[in-house]
Amino acid sequence: MEKFRQPILSTHQECIPAHKMPDYLPATAHQPIGQSVNSQVQVQIFRHRTTLQNLTIPAVAEPLLVLVVSGAAIVEERVGEEDWISNAVTTDDFFLTMSPVPYEMRWQTASDGGFEVIHVYLSQGLLDLAARDVFAGHGGTMRLREASGERDDEISRLMRSLYHEMTSSEQASSLYLQGVAQALAVHLVRGYGDSIDSSTRMNALPAYKLHRAIAAMHAGLDSAFNLGRLSSEASMSISHFSRMFRKATGRSPSQYFIHMRMEVARQLLLESDLSILNVALNVGYASPSHFAQVFRRHTGVTPREYRHRS
Structure with missing residues (x-):
């Protein structure tokens, strides 16, 4: 059996387009359930199985929002040669990151059925549009704060709506996905917005x-x-x-x-x-x-x- 080789990250280009993320997850570690790509929102659904292989996960240009749809696991992650950080994740835990650097991950599922997650990437343009709607006169780039293993009923509801549309229809409606994504963007701006612009955030x-x-x-x-x-x-x-x-x-x-x-x-x-x-x-x-x-x-x-x- 051919051993999985992850794509090599260029030292000059740490970020990848969101739709390329499945390329960095080997078949032994995940099963892709569905993917939808458009200019405002990208949705990916995976069923993960236990993997002790260290996976290099690249940073993406768009903010990444992850919801655990079902199951549970112990997830470990680290950056560079730092110590591994272990987190127990379960249904309806969500993670929000705008990390600018790649990191390593591995995980052990709580059952043979694995755990299922949905990844949602909102475009920067959609976040900025939501910010202008919520905060009249807002200009510049909207940033979101990091969240790790938190719970939010509205985020869970909206992301599960995206999940249902992706898994219950032969062809997911792009209009429906965009409508839910707009509501999600407004909620994130209201609850997780960071007024710091990108130049300040670098510090x-x-x-x-x-x-x-x-x-x-x-x-x-x-x-x-x-x-x-x-x-x-x-x-x-x-x-x-x-x-x-x-x-x-x-x-x-x-x-x-x-x-x-x-x-x-x-x-x-x-x-x-x-x-x-x-x-x-x-x-x-x-x-x-x-x-x-x-x-x-x-x-x-x-x-x-x-x-x-x-």
């Missing part, structure tokens, strides 16, 4: 260091926030790391950490039978009253009200 935290910091936060949600450890792992001073992290995400490291805690708490309240005390302990709060206070500040309701309303 923000590099994507691979941001991913490492977010992964470390996620792994330590039940522990005390440790800014010194995060900045040390990024090889930066605390003040420089904090400033660059805010530029990259729009939030300070501590604000981002609390946001991640609240997202996990919301998920546990909706999808588990854990008591509110145990939910609080799972996201690092020994005091239920303190947890309730922080939760209410972020959601407008108490944990108990949130569980009963949903």
Whole structure:
């Protein structure tokens, strides 16, 4: 059997067109389900199987949005010779990246059935159009902040609409895909927009260091926030790391950490039978009253009200 060889990335051209992404995923690691390409939105659907081969994933020119449609896996990634970062992903987790550099990945699925994902690439022109619609008078290039393993009901709904159109019709409607993509672009601009222009963003935290910091936060949600450890792992001073992290995400490291805690708490309240005390302990709060206070500040309701309303 011929061994899969990944295409070689030119050192002078790190980004590839989005429609070329399937070329970098070997048949032993994925099964392509469908692909649609047009000027505003590109959609790719894959069913991934376990692969221990290190895959070099190139950066793409367009923002990449990935939703786990079904299944679960342990995904590892790294940039260059950095340590591997391990993340557990499951249904409705989403990832948003505008990473300008290639990175390596490998993954192990939770079952023989693998896990299924949908990739959505929105054109820069569509994002800029959405920004002009949402923010009257907005000019320049719209940028989006990075998101890793987060949950968003609207993103899940819209991306599942794209998935359904791609998989339930012999010929997906280009008009339908573009309409959903426009709604998705508006939602991303409203919720994940970064007002920093591209020239300023060049001085923000590099994507691979941001991913490492977010992964470390996620792994330590039940522990005390440790800014010194995060900045040390990024090889930066605390003040420089904090400033660059805010530029990259729009939030300070501590604000981002609390946001991640609240997202996990919301998920546990909706999808588990854990008591509110145990939910609080799972996201690092020994005091239920303190947890309730922080939760209410972020959601407008108490944990108990949130569980009963949903």
